[in-house]
Amino acid sequence: MLKTFLIGLKDLKIAFRDRAAIVFMLLTPFLLTIGMGLVTGRFSSNDSSGALNIPIVIVNLDNDSLGDALVEVFNSEELADLVEPTISQDAEAARTLVDEDETTVAIIIPSGFTQSIFSENINQSENIQIEFYANPSRPTSAGIVKTILDGFMARVDEMRVGSITSVAQLIISGRISPEQANAVGEEMGARFENTSTDFNETLITLNTSTNETETNEVDMLAFLAPGMALMFLMYTVSYGGRSILAEKAGGTLPRLLVTPTNSMQILGGKVFGIFLTGAAQMLILIGATTLFFQLQWGDVIGVVLLVFAAVFGATGWGLFITALARTPAQVGSVGTAVMLIFGILGGSFFEVENLPVIAQMFSKITPNAWALDGFTSLAFGGNLASLTTPLLALLTMGIVLFLISALLFGRKNLVQK
Amino acid sequence: MKKIFAIAWKDSIIRFASSSELLFFIILPIIFIFLIAGGVPTGDEDNRRRLLVVDHANTAISQELVSELENSTSVRPDVMSIEEAEEQFESRRAAAMLIIPASFDIESIQNGTAQLDFRGQPNDIDSSVAQRAVETAIRKASSVMSAANMALEEAKARGTFESSEDEQAYFNAALETAKSLQADSPERITTIQGNTPDDFDYDPQANVSAGQLITWVFIPLFGISALLAYERQQGTLRRVLTTPTSKATFLLGTISGQVVMALIQMTLLVLFAVLAFKLNWGNPIGLYIVLTCACLAAAAIGTTMGTFIKSEGQATGLSIMAGMLMAMLGGCMYPLELFPPFMQSIARIFPTTWAMQGLLDLSLRGAGVVDILLEAGVLLGFAGIFFAIGVMRFRYE
Numbered sequence: 001m002l003k004t005f006l007i008g009l010k011d012l013k014i015a016f017r018d019r020a021a022i023v024f025m026l027l028t029p030f031l032l033t034i035g036m037g038l039v040t041g042r043f044s045s046n047d048s049s050g051a052l053n054i055p056i057v058i059v060n061l062d063n064d065s066l067g068d069a070l071v072e073v074f075n076s077e078e079l080a081d082l083v084e085p086t087i088s089q090d091a092e093a094a095r096t097l098v099d100e101d102e103t104t105v106a107i108i109i110p111s112g113f114t115q116s117i118f119s120e121n122i123n124q125s126e127n128i129q130i131e132f133y134a135n136p137s138r139p140t141s142a143g144i145v146k147t148i149l150d151g152f153m154a155r156v157d158e159m160r161v162g163s164i165t166s167v168a169q170l171i172i173s174g175r176i177s178p179e180q181a182n183a184v185g186e187e188m189g190a191r192f193e194n195t196s197t198d199f200n201e202t203l204i205t206l207n208t209s210t211n212e213t214e215t216n217e218v219d220m221l222a223f224l225a226p227g228m229a230l231m232f233l234m235y236t237v238s239y240g241g242r243s244i245l246a247e248k249a250g251g252t253l254p255r256l257l258v259t260p261t262n263s264m265q266i267l268g269g270k271v272f273g274i275f276l277t278g279a280a281q282m283l284i285l286i287g288a289t290t291l292f293f294q295l296q297w298g299d300v301i302g303v304v305l306l307v308f309a310a311v312f313g314a315t316g317w318g319l320f321i322t323a324l325a326r327t328p329a330q331v332g333s334v335g336t337a338v339m340l341i342f343g344i345l346g347g348s349f350f351e352v353e354n355l356p357v358i359a360q361m362f363s364k365i366t367p368n369a370w371a372l373d374g375f376t377s378l379a380f381g382g383n384l385a386s387l388t389t390p391l392l393a394l395l396t397m398g399i400v401l402f403l404i405s406a407l408l409f410g411r412k413n414l415v416q417k
Numbered sequence: 418m419k420k421i422f423a424i425a426w427k428d429s430i431i432r433f434a435s436s437s438e439l440l441f442f443i444i445l446p447i448i449f450i451f452l453i454a455g456g457v458p459t460g461d462e463d464n465r466r467r468l469l470v471v472d473h474a475n476t477a478i479s480q481e482l483v484s485e486l487e488n489s490t491s492v493r494p495d496v497m498s499i500e501e502a503e504e505q506f507e508s509r510r511a512a513a514m515l516i517i518p519a520s521f522d523i524e525s526i527q528n529g530t531a532q533l534d535f536r537g538q539p540n541d542i543d544s545s546v547a548q549r550a551v552e553t554a555i556r557k558a559s560s561v562m563s564a565a566n567m568a569l570e571e572a573k574a575r576g577t578f579e580s581s582e583d584e585q586a587y588f589n590a591a592l593e594t595a596k597s598l599q600a601d602s603p604e605r606i607t608t609i610q611g612n613t614p615d616d617f618d619y620d621p622q623a624n625v626s627a628g629q630l631i632t633w634v635f636i637p638l639f640g641i642s643a644l645l646a647y648e649r650q651q652g653t654l655r656r657v658l659t660t661p662t663s664k665a666t667f668l669l670g671t672i673s674g675q676v677v678m679a680l681i682q683m684t685l686l687v688l689f690a691v692l693a694f695k696l697n698w699g700n701p702i703g704l705y706i707v708l709t710c711a712c713l714a715a716a717a718i719g720t721t722m723g724t725f726i727k728s729e730g731q732a733t734g735l736s737i738m739a740g741m742l743m744a745m746l747g748g749c750m751y752p753l754e755l756f757p758p759f760m761q762s763i764a765r766i767f768p769t770t771w772a773m774q775g776l777l778d779l780s781l782r783g784a785g786v787v788d789i790l791l792e793a794g795v796l797l798g799f800a801g802i803f804f805a806i807g808v809m810r811f812r813y814e
Contacts, residue, residue, distance in 0.1 A: 020730030028738040035745045041757040081542060082549070098611035106611075127603040136610045140464050143490035144546050146608070150490070151553035153605045158560040161602065162567035165595045169568045173587065175575045188571070203559045203566060204531045208548060333437035336737075337445055344452050349750060353510050359452050376509065380538075 003261050007269020008276050011243060015236070015277040024235045025281045029228040030288060036224040037293070053084040054141040055103045057094040060087065064114030066156060070107070070130075073152055083145060095133050104141045106133040107149065117160055163188045221295050222379035223372075229285040230310060230368040231343035236281050237311075237318025238335020240274030246328040267409065271402075274318055278311035298378030302387055306374045306394075313367035313394035316401025317342075323408035342366040370394050420662055424670025428644060429678060443685055446633035450686070454625035454694065468492040468547045469502040469514035474521040478558065482517065485554035492550040506536060512543035515551055526562050527588065564595035620781055626690035627776035628749030631711065631769055633686070634679045636740030638715035641675050643732035645723030645811075664811055672716045679712045680705075699779030703786045707775035710796035714768040717803035724810035743769045768799045 015021050058074060060067045074085040086103070088094050094106035108131035116128040132149060134142040167185050170176045176184055244267075247253040256266050286303065289295045297303045321338060325331045343349060345359055346368020352360055363369040374390035432438055468486065472479050486494040497505075499516070506514045516534040525531040535551055537544030568591035569584070578584040648654045657667055687704070690696040698704050719736065726732040744750060746760070747769025753761055764770045775792035778784035 018730070020728060020734045023731060023734035023738060028734070028741070031738065031742055032745065035742050038760050038763075039745060039751055039756050041760075079549075082545060095611065099613055101613045127605075129603075129605055129607040132606050132608045133611055134608060135613045137613050140491075143465060144549070146606075147489055147491040147546070147550045147553050149606060151549065151556055154553060154556040154560055157599070157602055157605065158556065158563050159567075161560065161595050161598045162564035164598055165564045165591050166568040166571040168594050169587065169591045170572060170575065172590070173572065175572060202552075202555050203526050203529060203563050204533060204555050206533050206535055206548075206552060206555060208535045208537065329435060330437060333435065333440060337437075337440050340445060341448065344449065350453065355452060373508065 003265045004269040004272055008272030011273025012276045021239055025232060026284060029232040029285055033225045033228045037221055040220060054145060055084045056145055057086050057088050057097055057103050057106045059091045059094045059108040061111045062109040062113040066114040066117060067109040070109060070152055098133050098135045104135050104138045105145045117156060219295055221293055225289045225295055226372055226375035227348035229282055230371050231339060231348040233278050233282060233314050234339035234342050236278045237274055237314045238321055238331055240277055241318040241322030242328045242331040244270050244322055245331060274315050275311055278314060279307055282307045299383055302378045302384050306371060306387060309391045309394040310367050310371035312398040316398040319405035320401045323405040342368050347372050367394055367397060420666050421670040421673060425674025428671055428674040442682055446629055446686055447689055450626055450629045454622045465491055465493040466543045466546055467511050468494050469505055469511045470494040470496045471499045471502045471516045472496055473519040474517050476522045478523055479517045479521050482554055482558040485557045489550045492547050509538060512541045513537040513547035526559055561592060561595040561599050565592040622694035622696050623780045624752060626696055627773060630683055630686045631772050632744035632749050634683055635715045636737055638675055638679055639719040639722060639736035639740050641716055641719030642723035642726050642736055643729050646726055646732040647729040650729060672720060676712045676716050683708050700785050703779050703789045706793050707789055710793045711772035714796040714799035717800040720807035721803045724807055743767045748773045768796055771795045
């Protein structure tokens with residue numbers, strides 16, 4: 001056991017003395033994380049939570065109850081993460097802001113809008129429309145603002161239809177005379193205007209819930225940093241695997257076998273060395289991003305367990321590549337190729353859902369995808385229970401690959417005198 | 418000339434000594450182009466947020482609700498079984514899910530017991546967007562019921578009903594009136610598309626093909642540094658010193674060989690994009706001007722790197738790192754237009770940015786030879802500066 005441990009420790013020291021390896025293990029993922037942060041605006045924005053803050057301009061020419069209510073809705077606390085409204089009185093200036101791509105939408109509430117809804121004579125009232133002046137280069141954001149506006153207008157229409165229906169049914173049922181209709185309508189209209197309307201109130205209760213979380217905000221770096229660290233973990237495990245073949249080619253492996261150390265202890269030590277190096281790499285990167293970017297990785301025990309499981313799964317891949325290769329150079333080339341492919345498939349650069357369906361299926365064989373899923377869970381405030389699936393998947397992956405690799409090593413008589 | 422050719426040929430033999438070089442030369446770039454270009458949105462598809470919907474009720478009103486969601490401008494409903502929805506939601510493949518319980522029908526709405534379950538991912542803005550869209554759809558689907566309910570309450574305020582049947586009949590009559598009024602309701606919002614100039618030219622196949630082409634050619638050209646370090650480590654550079662070969666001849670041979678190989682690699686990738694995506698790269702002369710200038714710039718940087726880095730291992734690592742970083746920051750992975758403004762300015766210091774700009778000008782903006790001369794000039798500027806540094810610092814030992 002001690003021999004195995006010592007061989008592992010020796011490999012760890014060798015890895016961290018190799019400047020070329022350090023470039024790949026630590027410097028590259030760290031710099032790429034910074035690069036990703038720069039291009040996504042993580043380091044240039046005060047808000048790292050992903051709030052949309054869609055800029056909109058509201059021109060309230062109505063200056064009446066409904067116009068004011070609409071302004072209030074867009075300024076409500078509930079929509080604070082979605083929209084960033086500015087109030088204006090100049091419709092033409094608001095349209096110009098859209099035309100110059102300075103804002104997403106200009107909502108122009110025309111004069112007399114409220115009156116047109118609560119007109120004394122509904123049948124003769126003019127249909128005054130709210131103008132939704134949208135920026136065609138921002139269709140998604142404009143669509144979100146339109147949804148909010150549609151919701152408001154549906155409520156307004158509901159009140160209008162409700163009022164007319166009420167009066168009509170009261171007349172039909174004989175509860176009021178047709179002469180009283182205007183007075184009743186006016187009274188209802190006045191009631192709507194004078195009482196604060198809850199624009200969220202509906203007949204249907206919407207029970208909302210979110211997956212459990214302890215954190216209030218999630219940093220987008222919590223997706224980027226683990227993605228990069230996991231991608232370059234694949235380099236580290238293939239580097240470790242390459243050292244097995246390099247030691248055999250260099251003659252140090254046969255020399256070890258003339259000492260009172262059996263082949264299982266040697267191979268175990270080499271595998272332990274790969275595991276230690278991978279774990280050290282991940283923990284250093286996690287520590288560095290925590291220190292430099294104040295990144296919250298989540299539950300500490302969960303992070304450590306996930307790191308070990310991810311390194312275990314990745315080590316399995318490293319051994320598998322080594323078992324298939326004939327020369328250290330082959331392990332290096334194939335390992336680098338696998339690192340890059342797993343990086344893409346595992347979601348280090350793009351969300352897995354954005355990849356073709358077949359690629360999404362293959363992402364499940366990468367330790368990157370499972371581990372990234374676990375790290376995201378933890379960043380969202382997940383606990384150990386939320387890691388069950390990723391941990392199981394990574395451990396199973398590691399065990400299966402270890403067994404296959406052991407079989408292949410046995411056939412190749414790799415660790416023989 | 419013969420010497421230059423001999424050096425270039427020798428480098429090609431060293432480079433392709435292992436068949437694994439083909440992996441990086443053509444196989445991986447094609448896999449990456451396929452994976453990324455095959456997955457990124459084209460801009461023509463539905464860009465609304467996906468909302469998982471589980472309809473246990475399957476009643477007229479639940480279908481009306483789904484129909485309202487389909488009309489939403491911000492979400493698109495994806496109706497599926499609860500197992501499938503749970504699986505997708507738990508694996509974070511969707512920001513939100515809506516569950517319509519079996520008890521959801523007209524009666525439950527009328528008596529105020531109708532409930533819907535909405536589940537959103539924590540701290541996910543798409544979840545907030547989806548919730549807004551669901552609330553709007555609920556409002557629209559239930560507005561006539563609300564109106565009828567309001568009419569019933571007004572009637573109750575003016576006297577009681579003789580029986581529950583009378584009350585129900587009153588409600589039903591009010592519902593019909595409300596439906597009729599709703600159908601005749603005028604459109605309250607007029608949508609006008611602004612005159613914003615859409616200067617964000619984006620075509621996923623063109624962007625990804627150009628981006629990957631640059632990435633996968635810049636990395637091996639930066640790898641000239643590893644080639645120089647390898648020869649220095651092996652002592653073969655010292656041996657060249659004993660032959661009547663000048664520094665310039667040696668460097669020219671090394672660089673021209675790598676540049677020619679890079680141009681062959683680029684041609685293969687250009688053809689792949691033409692065959693796979695029917696991509697029009699634009700003016701062919703302009704295309705090869707940009708490609709050649711980009712190759713020269715990358716080769717010059719690789720040469721300069723080779724004069725600073727001592728070992729082959731370090732040179733390989735640093736070449737890949739520099740290549741990936743420059744590709745990322747130069748807009749080869751994500752469109753430059755989506756970068757924060759200050760990063761768009763900083764990106765101009767990278768040759769990858771100019772190479773990308775040139776290729777996109779040709780393929781997306783229909784530029785001609787004259788239009789890409791600026792990009793070509795800047796790339797040649799990079800090449801001149803870095804070649805000068807490289808030649809000045811180059812030592813055989």
